[in-house]
Amino acid sequence: MDSLQLLSSAEKLGTPLYIYDAQIIQNQYKSLKNAFKGKDVKLHFALKALNNINILRLLKAEGAGLDAVSIEEIYLGLRAGFLPSDIMYTPNCVAYSEIVEAINLGVHLNIDNLSILEKFGNDYGSTVPCCLRLNPHIMAGGNSNISVGHIDSKFGISIHQLRHIERIIQHYGIQVTGLHMHTGSDIVDADVFIRGAELLYEAATFFPDLQFMDFGSGFKVGYKEGDIVTDINKIGAKITKSFEQFCQTYGRELELWFEPGKYIVSAAGKLLVQVNVVKQTTSTVFAGVNSGQNHLIRPMFYNAYHQIDNISNPEGEQKLYSVVGYICESDTLGYDRLLNEVRVDDILSISNSGAYGFTMSNNYNARLRPAEALFINGEAQLIRKRETLEDLYRNEVELELLK
Numbered sequence: 097m098d099s100l101q102l103l104s105s106a107e108k109l110g111t112p113l114y115i116y117d118a119q120i121i122q123n124q125y126k127s128l129k130n131a132f133k134g135k136d137v138k139l140h141f142a143l144k145a146l147n148n149i150n151i152l153r154l155l156k157a158e159g160a161g162l163d164a165v166s167i168e169e170i171y172l173g174l175r176a177g178f179l180p181s182d183i184m185y186t187p188n189c190v191a192y193s194e195i196v197e198a199i200n201l202g203v204h205l206n207i208d209n210l211s212i213l214e215k216f217g218n219d220y221g222s223t224v225p226c227c228l229r230l231n232p233h234i235m236a237g238g239n240s241n242i243s244v245g246h247i248d249s250k251f252g253i254s255i256h257q258l259r260h261i262e263r264i265i266q267h268y269g270i271q272v273t274g275l276h277m278h279t280g281s282d283i284v285d286a287d288v289f290i291r292g293a294e295l296l297y298e299a300a301t302f303f304p305d306l307q308f309m310d311f312g313s314g315f316k317v318g319y320k321e322g323d324i325v326t327d328i329n330k331i332g333a334k335i336t337k338s339f340e341q342f343c344q345t346y347g348r349e350l351e352l353w354f355e356p357g358k359y360i361v362s363a364a365g366k367l368l369v370q371v372n373v374v375k376q377t378t379s380t381v382f383a384g385v386n387s388g389q390n391h392l393i394r395p396m397f398y399n400a401y402h403q404i405d406n407i408s409n410p411e412g413e414q415k416l417y418s419v420v421g422y423i424c425e426s427d428t429l430g431y432d433r434l435l436n437e438v439r440v441d442d443i444l445s446i447s448n449s450g451a452y453g454f455t456m457s458n459n460y461n462a463r464l465r466p467a468e469a470l471f472i473n474g475e476a477q478l479i480r481k482r483e484t485l486e487d488l489y490r491n492e493v494e495l496e497l498l499k
């Protein structure tokens with residue numbers, strides 16, 4: 097999508113607008129798939145990153161499955177046309193009844209807790225297979241919010257508890273058909289990833305019934321020039337090789353699974369916002385836009401850097417701005433950004449908004465969630481209507497006695 101296409105999309109569909117480029121999503125999917133040459137890896141798209149039905153269908157057409165972390169996400173996947181067998185369910189701290197519901201729907205179950213494993217064994221014995229989420233205790237990246245494999249993490253069963261796992265699965269006859277790890281987002285160092293994989297290979301000796309290994313995700317994408325990104329081809333080549341060796345030792349060819357979210361959709365998405373005010377204070381010039389932390393929370397939540405461009409003024413002289421939202425909270429989308437001179441009503445494009453953008457949006461300040469559009473075959477098509485005032489109070493119950 098070039099600037100002119102983005103501008104005409106904003107004009108046609110209004111702002112704030114999330115817009116996703118179908119071509120980029122397809123290319124990202126293919127590039128990841130192709131990084132594992134000679135191995136037919138199975139990619140389960142983590143739909144918590146972006147769950148619009150059209151995006152799910154686009155990826156389904158590419159051959160993707162889904163990684164769901166809640167029963168609601170499973171239902172979104174089924175509604176989009178995925179088979180239960182193409183959905184991996186990786187819950188954490190959910191009610192046991194939700195796990196039962198997922199089992200009844202027939203999706204793959206990933207268990208990340210010994211007490212759940214024991215309860216599951218008691219109820220299902222050998223009748224329902226499961227996968228185990230192991231925590232290899234490796235650090236991926238530096239941000240503890242998005243690094244979920246380390247020692248203090250609430251995710252997974254510690255790799256040091258293998259002996260306990262073994263007791264439980266033997267006692268109940270549980271069929272463990274998969275081993276899983278997800279070390280969290282932003283893996284910078286391919287070798288950290290490989291180290292995690294090797295720990296899973298070692299653990300595999302405890303499990304004779306394996307059919308697949310799932311190495312989760314955490315592929316880092318570039319947010320700004322010069323960012324270190326995960327070298328997908330390096331990881332692909334290394335993992336393919338080590339996995340082949342592992343399968344030989346294990347004595348059987350296993351499937352290799354991944355669960356990319358951000359890698360597939362981050363760069364495909366832009367959040368288009370409009371400038372409401374340009375406000376000069378003693379210390380800075382603010383560009384205040386018709387959006388904020390209610391629509392894109394990553395800058396405030398993770399201190400994430402999202403590139404911002406003024407697409408309305410390509411010839412404008414560059415000046416320094418802090419781009420802020422309209423929410424009554426500090427909601428700075430970008431500090432000290434060089435932007436082409438910003439004027440009221442200009443459209444700013446916020447990059448890398450495809451993953452964890454819309455799905456993390458909310459109604460704080462009683463603001464409405466933005467519309468979503470898909471740029472496909474050279475045209476921007478609406479794929480989610482902008483919310484209306486009615487959406488804000490749809491579920492409210494008015495008490496007679498207070499009327």
Ligand SMILES: *Cc1c(COP(=O)(O)O)cnc(C)c1O
Nearest residue numbers: 142278281313314355356357358
């Ligand atoms: C969030 C999540 C993913 C996707 O992570 P990305 O960094 O978006 O690729 C994969 N697997 C599980 C279990 C997750 O919770």
